[in-house]
Amino acid sequence: MSGWIETMSNVQLLHPTTDIEPEYRAFIAEFIEQQEPEMFYRLPGDDFAEFVAQLHREARGEGLPDWAVPQNTLWAVRDARLVGVLKLRHRLTPALESRGGHIGYFVRPSARGRGIATRMLAMALDKARALGLTRVLLTCDIDNHASARVMVKNGGVRTTDSADPGTGLPLARYWIDLETR
Template sequence: MTVELRQLTMLDEKAFFEGMKEWKVDELSWYTFAWRDGMSFSQMLEILKKEKAGIDIAPDRVPHTMLYGFMDGKIIGRVSVRHELNERLRHRGGHIGYSVAEKFRNKGYATDMARQALDYCKSLGLQSIMVTCSDSNTPSWKVIERFGGKLEDRVWNDEDNEMIRRYWITL
């Protein structure tokens, strides 16, 4: 079964808040960068629209598109596609950041979402992209390598206190 990877619409409000519950054990940024307590869903969608267009984004951010993975009407994961890189993203983050809720892991969904995200990157005109992951996150680097990711290097990340793998994928 294929994951439907797409941007959120107003019709996804219930699925978004239900999906958020799946990230209770993780940092909320693995699910959403835009939503904050007290914010309406429509306000969040407006922020996502502006972030995609590069309007009113924080100085340390770049234009990006947030895509959510749906299975049977439920959100199982998300992918942030950064349209360009800044220094921070060159070190940790890259063009694509993805996450799958714990109970949906090890079922091939990350691979399906990554494949679709790579197609989205092509549609942006990107010819090669950087993808990073924790050195200890074997499932993630296996997904990256499955799509032709070439390991550039491994670097220490002081912020997360861990070794990071940095890959390049030619599109």
């Protein structure tokens, strides 16, 4: 167990910066190469500085469309390698209560199965608490067992399922209580 903690202690959850550009592009290339669903990653376009600036505007809630809420994008870096991306939304809307919740995350395919998502979520919960949230909602496809496990290992308790507004397929919803955790 102590080995796991030592291994994972070098994962950092960072705010976006432009110096990550080569790593970010390699990260995205891996998702494309592995034919992962496009919803898992976000293309930065040619102007990486503008992409990073846009992420910071979203975190501050500037220029958002009506349906959007302020959202931090956080990058998980381990040994100078970008291994995951996490989104932390500051509040829910009815749409996010059905699908998306407060927090979403993905880990690059070659880094999966090493506890990285579990550690990312644990660190994000501290950030959510710092935002003043007392509990957070997460959702996943009901057959996404790895993601569900990450939620449960971080104190997630499954509540009523919802339906994906796009596909109609059931989504599992998990609440994590930040006051008792």
